[in-house]
Amino acid sequence: MNFRALMMTKEYDFLRTNERLGSRIILLGLGGSHAYGTSNENSDVDFRGVTLSLPSDLLGLTRFEQYEDRQTDTVIYSFNKIIRLLLECNPNTCELLGLDEDQYLIKTRLGQELIDHTDLFLTKRAVKSFGGYAGAQLRRLQNAIARDNMEQTERERHILTSVKNALYDFNRRYGTFSNGSIRLYIDEALNPELETEIFVDASYTHLPLRDYEGMWATMSNVVRDYDKIGKRNKKKDDNHLNKHAMHLLRLFMMAFDILEHGQIRTNRRGDLELLMKVRQGGFQKADGTFQAEFYEIVADYERRLEEAAENCTLPAGPDMEKVEAFVEYVNRKSIETGTVQEMFS
Structure with missing residues (x-):
């Protein structure tokens, strides 16, 4: 199955049009049986991802945890939420950091940096x-x-x-x-x-x-x-x-x-x-x-x-000083830059 072509269909327009997604998505990959390699002809397609919070989520009064589209079985976590889940070694979110290269549909520089920091969460x-x-x-x-x-x-x-x-x-x-x-x-x-x-x-x-x-x-x-x-x-x-x-x-x-x-x-x-x-x-x-x-x-x-x-x-638990430094670094990027695209131009 061509997952990249599927992602570009009208059914997945929310990935491009929603203000919290679009160019703010730093990581998007396969989930479920297609990620594990255990799919069959009846398997649903699941997408899982990470998006940066809006400045108002970090400095203002708005709040955002995750975006879920049940019609397409797509779940995209805010960066801060996935960090909290990864700190607990949550299996459903750890999976996103261990995909094969061709199983990532979107991977920006910050998305790669999240993957590169996988060791922070292995405890x-x-x-x-x-x-x-x-x-x-x-x-x-x-x-x-x-x-x-x-x-x-x-x-x-x-x-x-x-x-x-x-x-x-x-x-x-x-x-x-x-x-x-x-x-x-x-x-x-x-x-x-x-x-x-x-x-x-x-x-x-x-x-x-x-x-x-x-x-x-x-x-x-x-x-x-x-x-x-x-x-x-x-x-x-x-x-x-x-x-x-x-x-x-x-x-x-x-x-x-x-x-x-x-x-x-x-x-x-x-x-x-x-x-x-x-x-x-x-x-x-x-x-x-x-x-x-x-x-x-x-x-x-x-x-x-x-x-x-x-x-x-x-280690028994994560090195929170390193985790906090990484989270602050990513969130500063989100606040200081008008759009995520500018980070990678």
């Missing part, structure tokens, strides 16, 4: 960030498989556990709220199509409406997610499961690159045989679960991550 925080994202992928995979293979009664119990987990933070904050109570439990179903279902006994007074809405939205989302099982499209859902499984391994692989070699390598061309086998269902059994071999790979990667964390020579 032991990658253990928690990449490991955390991988853990979330594993839980998502396990939950989806569990939902598909449980009897209805057991699935309701699983829903209850998930609801309680989702509400943990809320209960921690409002557990001592004197003017109310809430109780969740499983009982014989009133719905004739179910054997059991979750019930709630709740009584609150003087509870802020936003807190009330947030609590019920959380429970509703969990139940809605599980209720989809009865209407599942097996082929589509299996594709999603395999994609989750693939990204689980990919996150570990990228963490190893950072912790063991001090580099970000987004394109996984050397790992494609394993990753594509996972994506294409090579480890999935007929009942939707995964073969023991897949979980053995995951366990091995988890052990390797622990070893990499122990033996890693990267």
Whole structure:
């Protein structure tokens, strides 16, 4: 696919016409499966980038974090925001600094300088960030498989556990709220199509409406997610499961690159045989679960991550003096020059 030609189509006019983008974009590249090298004929095109803030964002009252165009799956971060994310070794933003040269669609001098400063952001925080994202992928995979293979009664119990987990933070904050109570439990179903279902006994007074809405939205989302099982499209859902499984391994692989070699390598061309086998269902059994071999790979990667964390020579955290100096340098360029184009003329 010719991504540069795609970028110039009318669908992407916002890249050229939006006052916060246009000549202020210093970096734009591929995201998602096209960046990893794991795309197939059904893969969406994702663009990710970085744009300089307007002087009013840095000196005045305006504020800008990121620009998102959902129609084209494009996300462009402000320079300051991507720095904050990179300081935490956020996997979704680290990827932008590790693309192949031909995967960048826009790369100005300042964009190259950001890439050249990658070392500032490579720290032991990658253990928690990449490991955390991988853990979330594993839980998502396990939950989806569990939902598909449980009897209805057991699935309701699983829903209850998930609801309680989702509400943990809320209960921690409002557990001592004197003017109310809430109780969740499983009982014989009133719905004739179910054997059991979750019930709630709740009584609150003087509870802020936003807190009330947030609590019920959380429970509703969990139940809605599980209720989809009865209407599942097996082929589509299996594709999603395999994609989750693939990204689980990919996150570990990228963490190893950072912790063991001090580099970000987004394109996984050397790992494609394993990753594509996972994506294409090579480890999935007929009942939707995964073969023991897949979980053995995951366990091995988890052990390797622990070893990499122990033996890693990267600093525990970033050198903030150097980071602040670089951020100030770039933001001064943004303020002192009328347009970014003048910097590169």
